[in-house]
Amino acid sequence: MSILTEAQAKAILDKVIALSTADECTASLTGSVDGNIRFALNNVSTSGIVSNTDLAVQVAFGKRVGVATINEFDDAALERVVRRAEDLARLAPENPEFMPAVEKQTYTPSATFSESTAAITPEFRAQVAADSIAPCKAERLIAAGFLEDGQSFVAFANSKGNFGYQKATGFNYTCTVRTEDGRGSGWVGRNLKDASAFKADSDIRIAMRKASESAEAKALEPGKYTVILEPAAAAGLISFMMNFFDARQADEGRSFMSKKGGGNKLGEQVYDPRVNISADPWHPGAEVMPWDGEGLPREKMAIVENGKVVNLEYSRYWAQKQGKRAIGSPGNLLMAGGTKSTAELVAGTQKGILVTRTWYIRMVDPQTVLLTGLTRDGTFYIENGQIKHPVKNFRFNESPVIMLNNIDELGKPVRVAGDESSFVMMIPPMRLRDFTFTSLSDAV
Numbered sequence: 001m002s003i004l005t006e007a008q009a010k011a012i013l014d015k016v017i018a019l020s021t022a023d024e025c026t027a028s029l030t031g032s033v034d035g036n037i038r039f040a041l042n043n044v045s046t047s048g049i050v051s052n053t054d055l056a057v058q059v060a061f062g063k064r065v066g067v068a069t070i071n072e073f074d075d076a077a078l079e080r081v082v083r084r085a086e087d088l089a090r091l092a093p094e095n096p097e098f099m100p101a102v103e104k105q106t107y108t109p110s111a112t113f114s115e116s117t118a119a120i121t122p123e124f125r126a127q128v129a130a131d132s133i134a135p136c137k138a139e140r141l142i143a144a145g146f147l148e149d150g151q152s153f154v155a156f157a158n159s160k161g162n163f164g165y166q167k168a169t170g171f172n173y174t175c176t177v178r179t180e181d182g183r184g185s186g187w188v189g190r191n192l193k194d195a196s197a198f199k200a201d202s203d204i205r206i207a208m209r210k211a212s213e214s215a216e217a218k219a220l221e222p223g224k225y226t227v228i229l230e231p232a233a234a235a236g237l238i239s240f241m242m243n244f245f246d247a248r249q250a251d252e253g254r255s256f257m258s259k260k261g262g263g264n265k266l267g268e269q270v271y272d273p274r275v276n277i278s279a280d281p282w283h284p285g286a287e288v289m290p291w292d293g294e295g296l297p298r299e300k301m302a303i304v305e306n307g308k309v310v311n312l313e314y315s316r317y318w319a320q321k322q323g324k325r326a327i328g329s330p331g332n333l334l335m336a337g338g339t340k341s342t343a344e345l346v347a348g349t350q351k352g353i354l355v356t357r358t359w360y361i362r363m364v365d366p367q368t369v370l371l372t373g374l375t376r377d378g379t380f381y382i383e384n385g386q387i388k389h390p391v392k393n394f395r396f397n398e399s400p401v402i403m404l405n406n407i408d409e410l411g412k413p414v415r416v417a418g419d420e421s422s423f424v425m426m427i428p429p430m431r432l433r434d435f436t437f438t439s440l441s442d443a444v
Helices: 006-019 075-091 122-138 200-213 231-242 247-251 316-322 342-347
Strands: 024-040 043-061 064-070 141-158 163-179 185-192 223-229 277-279 301-305 332-335 351-365 370-383 386-390 394-398 407-410 414-417 424-427 430-440
Touching (some): 006 024, 006 043, 006 075, 043 075, 122 163, 141 200, 185 351, 200 370, 223 342, 231 332, 231 351, 231 370, 231 424, 351 430
Antiparallel strands (some): 024 141, 163 185, 351 370
16 A cells, blocks of 8 residues: 555545544655665675555644654544544644644646656666676675665645645665775765666776775875865765755854854855755756645745855744745755766866765864765875875865865766755766865775
């Protein structure tokens, strides 16, 4: 029962809404079928399929709110979950930030579903593992990776007549390749909508090459360097930063978007003029659900335009309090760039460091978004447009805000998944000045 049709979902939700005696009721159904395969030491270690369907019911009496969930859907079960939510609402204190259910909305569907991804079988997953492992074995390298794929649906309705339904698919592959002696490491990742675009036997060559070429790493002194961040390396930093694009955090003085003396930096020049970040639920290859977490329709919009912050997220409560228009979470982040590949950026670099991946990123200072983390899985020294030799990994202390004010050149954006984030992202490789490495790391 994991993936319900629109008609099946609506029938259940309509029953729930009709059963409620509260002032208002909102119900949501989510379901998924997720498959995975994991391999390590050139052997498959686990694989499986998990399916689940859940119903969540939220009711309100005035500003008293109750929520209950269930994964049974017969009439008696629906009655139980509604009554449980109502009992909890009667016991709850009033929520001073309560916002009533949204009125009926119009949603423009986005192409979040891929037939090829939904059709993935255990045999497909096994072949991905085989195509990743076999080339590594042939060259005496060791592969460890994970493929996770799935299809899902979301449906919701409320007592004001609003209703939404949409299906989606997801595909995420990562693989780390090590040399037998453990001194070299490479990595490759693919986050895709359409599984038919994935070729494990060719993608694995990227990680294999980096593993082999990083084995004789030399130490460089920590300091400020020109760096080229591959898209996956940049995404970890940028996605962390985007979590602070919330107007309430800024207005209350809790983020780098806060202004001294109060207010936020909306409309101000915060980045290099070449920084342009937008959201678009319908962007080809990076589609996301056409509604946000509060049920408001998402829209195509600029977030940063020519370095200026032009939109922040306003929850319905904070928008009402501040006299602003509500703007929900964007779902995807599209950073504009140029036309060059990572290799072409390397070719145009006199001296610098190429970073494959940033890892274990943690916050140091939310007021400046100062982050610390490590490079990993292939870090290389560049001289006169060529990779000269691998270098030992670094710990970095860097703010993506400062980083995006030190741009030399941006390459062609590609789809990646941001760490610490649910965003779908299109991020370019980027060459940056004065990136701060604070110490060496023994990690490979």
